Amino acid sequence: MHPTDDAPDDLPRRSFLRIAGLTTAGWVVGTSALTLAESVAGKLFMPVNDRLDALLLNPQKPVPEFPVSAIEPKALIVNTFRFTPQIDPATFRLTVNGAVNHPLNLDLATIQKLPLTSMVIRHVCVEGWAAIVQWGGVRLRDVIQMAQPKVGVRYVYFQSADGYYESWDLASALHPQTILAYQKNGALLPVENGAPLRLASPIKLGYKLSKWVTGITLTSQLLPQMGYWEDQGYEWFAGI
Ligand SMILES: Nc1nc2c(c(=O)[nH]1)N[C@H]1C(S)=C(S)[C@@H](COP(=O)(O)O)O[C@H]1N2
Numbered sequence: 001m002h003p004t005d006d007a008p009d010d011l012p013r014r015s016f017l018r019i020a021g022l023t024t025a026g027w028v029v030g031t032s033a034l035t036l037a038e039s040v041a042g043k044l045f046m047p048v049n050d051r052l053d054a055l056l057l058n059p060q061k062p063v064p065e066f067p068v069s070a071i072e073p074k075a076l077i078v079n080t081f082r083f084t085p086q087i088d089p090a091t092f093r094l095t096v097n098g099a100v101n102h103p104l105n106l107d108l109a110t111i112q113k114l115p116l117t118s119m120v121i122r123h124v125c126v127e128g129w130a131a132i133v134q135w136g137g138v139r140l141r142d143v144i145q146m147a148q149p150k151v152g153v154r155y156v157y158f159q160s161a162d163g164y165y166e167s168w169d170l171a172s173a174l175h176p177q178t179i180l181a182y183q184k185n186g187a188l189l190p191v192e193n194g195a196p197l198r199l200a201s202p203i204k205l206g207y208k209l210s211k212w213v214t215g216i217t218l219t220s221q222l223l224p225q226m227g228y229w230e231d232q233g234y235e236w237f238a239g240i
């Protein structure tokens with residue numbers, strides 16, 4: 001059960017700390033913090049599937065999706081920790097840089113000409129709620145492939161217009177159901193849900209799914225800054 005289904009969008013800022021180990025909603029979410037010593041020593045190692053060529057040639061198996069009739073239009077709770085940036089779609093650009101041979105600077109029209117992927121999946125937040133949502137957008141793997149990643153790429157960083165940041169393992173970023181969404185439940189993506197462009201994926205917890213994505217950087221190493229919540233102790237891989 002999800003007691004927060006009817007919660008208003010303007011809930012006060014909720015603390016992530018209180019939900020460590022939360023099981024009441026049926027979601028068992030582990031958190032494992034890197035010790036300060038580990039970070040300082042620079043021993044940032046996360047096991048990942050990092051074979052770029054294999055991942056590009058052999059897309060991973062898709063997660064089963066839900067029928068459109070299963071969409072829960074009111075269940076997705078707006079979860080914004082800083083502020084809601086207002087982005088002018090006319091001047092918006094998505095940059096893709098880092099360890100790539102062909103850096104990109106894409107406007108929305110160009111992004112929307114790429115093949116549209118639509119999927120009905122479950123969004124799972126560690127705060128103990130979930131929602132079945134339809135997302136429409138472009139596959140992140142298509143965008144990454146356009147940028148021609150270099151061989152040693154292992155991680156993908158996302159910068160957001162509100163200062164939020166996230167890093168992902170390459171395999172999860174290249175998963176066929178990891179998309180940059182510009183539609184929600186068949187309509188244009190609302191600003192509060194991350195317009196003009198946000199991450200959506202059935203394989204990662206909600207906090208990995210950056211809203212208002214403006215920049216993507218490919219790297220061969222995980223930097224000490226791993227993510228907005230990860231740097232406060234939340235699990236980095238955050239798979240579902
Ligand atoms: N840029 C940005 N992305 C973000 C967040 C945020 O505060 N800023 N919150 C995250 C969390 S914890 C969740 S559960 C989802 C919520 O998405 P929604 O607000 O569209 O429901 O966005 C994620 N992406």
Ligand SMILES: [Mo]
Pocket residue numbers: 079124125126127206207
């Ligand atoms: Mo979340």
